[in-house]
């Protein structure tokens with residue numbers, strides 16, 4: 001009775017939580033159907049399983065042999081639909097072989113080690129409200145100047161000290177600048193002073209006594225030039241050996257066609273789930289024309305941009321727009337639009 005968890009995990013990743021008949025993405029509203037019924041000797045194997053939405057599941061089960069109406073779904077046909085669906089969302093399927101070149105560029109960056117510590121935000125309020133789990137994909141969105149990168153640099157620093165291995169895709173800025181920013185965040189030194197060579201002796205001491213430098217073996221910064229196309233990001237998630245991959249930022253990924261955005265996210269979700277890698281993606285939102293500037297999910301170009309993410313956080317600084325109301329406060333608001341234990345949540349950092 002019922003498919004075991006490992007079978008369920010595998011088939012749900014393979015279909016990307018799409019119904020294998022109607023092709024709809026249905027999230028939690030998915031059921032696993034026995035192609036050959038248990039009563040007829042069907043087993044709980046991957047081969048005998050097809051993920052279906054509630055409607056299609058009802059449809060498949062509705063056929064009544066005693067009152068034949070319409071055409072019955074045969075076992076062979078169901079397997080055919082299912083395999084077509086799996087092929088669509090698989091990165092190893094035949095139709096994608098040309099797109100994905102797993103060349104020698106991004107093989108292994110980190111050697112496998114055992115690390116029992118799980119990744120954390122390093123912001124205690126967030127670890128309580130919105131804990132990280134292996135295989136999660138997390139979207140951090142906000143307007144230019146909100147400090148999205150700095151927010152994640154803290155997460156990077158916190159986790160490399162805990163022995164997490166991190167690949168950071170620098171799609172927006174030069175590797176050198178990103179490295180400076182990460183070091184500055186850890187040492188609590190203003191990065192602009194470092195860039196301009198205006199460091200005080202005190203700052204210099206903070207930087208050189210920085211524990212981070214000794215943890216840098218846990219951090220790999222990948223320059224834009226090494227990410228020739230989107231499949232390189234997928235292969236980094238799949239084979240770098242990192243436990244965390246940061247994509248800074250999404251706007252640096254070029255798509256020939258907007259339909260490919262959805263496909264890219266399915267593949268990202270699929271490889272992260274399979275490999276237990278946590279992905280942080282930064283996304284730059286355009287400032288809306290409405291009077292209330294606090295960002296919302298509808299500010300994304302379409303729901304394809306966020307619906308596959310386990311967590312969506314919208315970062316906001318009120319003083320970017322309403323200087324008078326803030327009385328000099330410079331709080332970063334983290335609006336957890338999706339994925340908090342209790343939705344919705346706003347946390348001030």
Ligand SMILES: [Zn+2]
Pocket residue numbers: 019020021022023024052053054055056057
């Ligand atoms: Zn369906």
